[in-house]
Amino acid sequence: MLEVNWLALFVVGLLGGGHCVGMCGGIVGALSFGLPASRARWPLMLAYNLGRVGSYALVGALLGALAQGGLSMADFAPLRWGLFVAAQLMLVALGLYLAGLSALVTRFETLGRPVWRRVQPFIARFLPVRRLSQALAVGALWGWMPCGLVYSASLSALASGSAAKGAGLMLAFGLGTLPNLLLMGAFAERLKTLLQRRAVRLVAGLSVLALGVAGLLGALLAHAG
Numbered sequence: 001m002l003e004v005n006w007l008a009l010f011v012v013g014l015l016g017g018g019h020c021v022g023m024c025g026g027i028v029g030a031l032s033f034g035l036p037a038s039r040a041r042w043p044l045m046l047a048y049n050l051g052r053v054g055s056y057a058l059v060g061a062l063l064g065a066l067a068q069g070g071l072s073m074a075d076f077a078p079l080r081w082g083l084f085v086a087a088q089l090m091l092v093a094l095g096l097y098l099a100g101l102s103a104l105v106t107r108f109e110t111l112g113r114p115v116w117r118r119v120q121p122f123i124a125r126f127l128p129v130r131r132l133s134q135a136l137a138v139g140a141l142w143g144w145m146p147c148g149l150v151y152s153a154s155l156s157a158l159a160s161g162s163a164a165k166g167a168g169l170m171l172a173f174g175l176g177t178l179p180n181l182l183l184m185g186a187f188a189e190r191l192k193t194l195l196q197r198r199a200v201r202l203v204a205g206l207s208v209l210a211l212g213v214a215g216l217l218g219a220l221l222a223h224a225g
Helices: 006-017 017-032 036-073 076-097 105-124 133-143 150-160 161-196 198-224
Strands: none
Touching: 006 076, 006 150, 006 161, 006 198, 036 076, 036 133, 036 150, 036 161, 076 105, 076 198, 105 133, 105 150, 133 150, 150 161
16 A cells, blocks of 8 residues: 655655745744844744644645545545555656746646635734734644645645544644744745755755655556556
8 A cells, every 4th residue: 555655745844945935934024023032033933833734734634534534435546546646746846846947836826825815814813923822823824825835745645545644744744844934033034045046946856856756656666566
């Protein structure tokens, strides 16, 4: 049986740092605005990321439960195989995007925009962020922002066929995104400059692409066997 590697999703989240900073940079700036002491920012940053990663885990649990319900009624092995392949193809597309070689993955992000348009207005109710509860709420809402990285991980959660595995996979992905976003709060400009370097983008993108290709080869071998 094909299994998505939790470590692989952690690495995807980690190497996709440039994309994460670009997507979440605005809210990180909002959390930091008006707080001169760096020590005062850290609790808010942690609460924000706790909410964001919690949303990812919730999405993973819901998708895994959805697949689990279907799998309990019939043999959906071909469907699981197809979902796994789709997740790996998304990783390949993400790798090309992170390396600056293709923008195809951004087209998938448009699929979530209708939901995001409904969620986004609620964020304004918690800004400016001054309390931990506000940061937690903003993070939980921001977790629904259309993102190719999240969609790729979500496909893996769906392919897992289990609510617990789906939540665990999305949690691993979310934890992988933490270093970049936490560091951005303290070293925003320096980190942004580093992640925009051509060599860094190329290495990160090709690494994610390699994970996708490795998954595809595993899926083909399993299917052939």
